[in-house]
Amino acid sequence: MSNIRKKIMLVDDDGASRQQGRAILKDLYEVFPLPSAHKLFEVLEIFLPDLILLDIHMPVVDGFETIKRLKGNRRYAQIPVIFLTSANDKESVIRGGSYGAAGYVTKPLDASELFVHIENIFNPSAGGIPGDGEDENREKPVILAVDDAPDILRAVHSMLRDKYKVYTLPKPEKLQGMLQTIKPDIFLLDYQMPGMSGFDLIPVIREFPEHKDTPIVFLTSAGTIDTLNTALDLGANDFIVKPVDMDVLREKIARHITKPGVEKSGT
Numbered sequence: 639m640s641n642i643r644k645k646i647m648l649v650d651d652d653g654a655s656r657q658q659g660r661a662i663l664k665d666l667y668e669v670f671p672l673p674s675a676h677k678l679f680e681v682l683e684i685f686l687p688d689l690i691l692l693d694i695h696m697p698v699v700d701g702f703e704t705i706k707r708l709k710g711n712r713r714y715a716q717i718p719v720i721f722l723t724s725a726n727d728k729e730s731v732i733r734g735g736s737y738g739a740a741g742y743v744t745k746p747l748d749a750s751e752l753f754v755h756i757e758n759i760f761n762p763s764a765g766g767i768p769g770d771g772e773d774e775n776r777e778k779p780v781i782l783a784v785d786d787a788p789d790i791l792r793a794v795h796s797m798l799r800d801k802y803k804v805y806t807l808p809k810p811e812k813l814q815g816m817l818q819t820i821k822p823d824i825f826l827l828d829y830q831m832p833g834m835s836g837f838d839l840i841p842v843i844r845e846f847p848e849h850k851d852t853p854i855v856f857l858t859s860a861g862t863i864d865t866l867n868t869a870l871d872l873g874a875n876d877f878i879v880k881p882v883d884m885d886v887l888r889e890k891i892a893r894h895i896t897k898p899g900v901e902k903s904g905t
Contacts, residue, residue, distance in 0.1 A: 643668050644760055645685070649678045649704070650693040650722060655745060659691060659722075662749045667756075675699035679707070682714060689759055691743075694723040705737045718759045722747070735819035742815075754791055754808050778803045779895050780820060784810050784839065785828035785857060790882070794826060797884045798891070810834040814842055821848060823895050826878075829858035829869070840872045853894035857882065 645668045648659045656671035663669045670687065672678050674696060690708070694701035701721055708714045721742040741755050783794045784807045791806035798804050807816055810831050825843060827836035836856050843849045856869050856877040869877060876890055 644688040646689045646691060647672055647678060647687040648691045651696045658747055662747060662752060675704040690717055690719045691722055692719050694721050702737060705739060709738045720755055751808050754788055754806050758805060779823040781824050782822035783826040784813060786831040797887055810839055813839055817846055824853045824891060826855050826857055829856050837872055844873055855890060
């Protein structure tokens with residue numbers, strides 16, 4: 639593993655938010671707190687970061703105008719941007735996605751949520767396993783895993799990133815917003831989570847017409863008959879008992895996804 643640490647620019651006009659973000663990230667990344675979009679573009683003339691964390695609501699030049707300028711400049715366009723916002727509303731999520739944001743994190747910052755989003759950027763599943771050119775260029779099926787345990791999300795991401803594009807979400811209440819920006823081919827839902835259970839998320843998913851029949855697989859340590867029957871009655875398609883076994887996980891996902899290019903069971 640490379641010893642070169644990734645560089646993150648954290649742009650926020652609020653000093654407390656910059657301090658909090660730096661405190662969370664400084665042990666793993668090189669963090670450059672910046673107070674404004676003006677300062678961001680000054681520093682970008684000196685070096686390019688691996689990621690920009692960008693507050694939406696800033697005076698003079700806000701996050702939306704900033705990302706438009708970034709994506710409109712060939713030198714900066716490929717730098718991933720994650721929005722930071724205290725306005726957890728659907729309009730901001732949709733607007734941010736339309737401008738090319740890679741995701742969003744609400745303030746005050748939660749360390750687990752922030753690390754999961756950054757890991758999705760720095761450990762993409764797009765690399766895949768080397769093969770013939772057709773396989774390398776084929777679009778990968780999209781998996782969304784929802785679990786409040788970051789270690790489970792990291793394990794799922796690690797197990798599946800060679801064959802799939804994997805998104806992870808540690809806060810179930812943000813599922814609806816995330817579905818405004820991505821279209822999963824399968825959902826992995828934790829059965830027991832604080833606030834909203836996997837059961838609660840099924841109707842949220844099914845209210846999207848494009849996900850009326852999208853497969854849903856439960857991740858659960860409570861593999862009782864009653865629990866599984868309830869999940870199936872509500873519209874789930876299958877379950878996997880924790881701790882998650884890699885072979886079982888891959889087999890069940892391949893069984894339920896029919897998108898071209900997915901490995902078949904037993905291969």
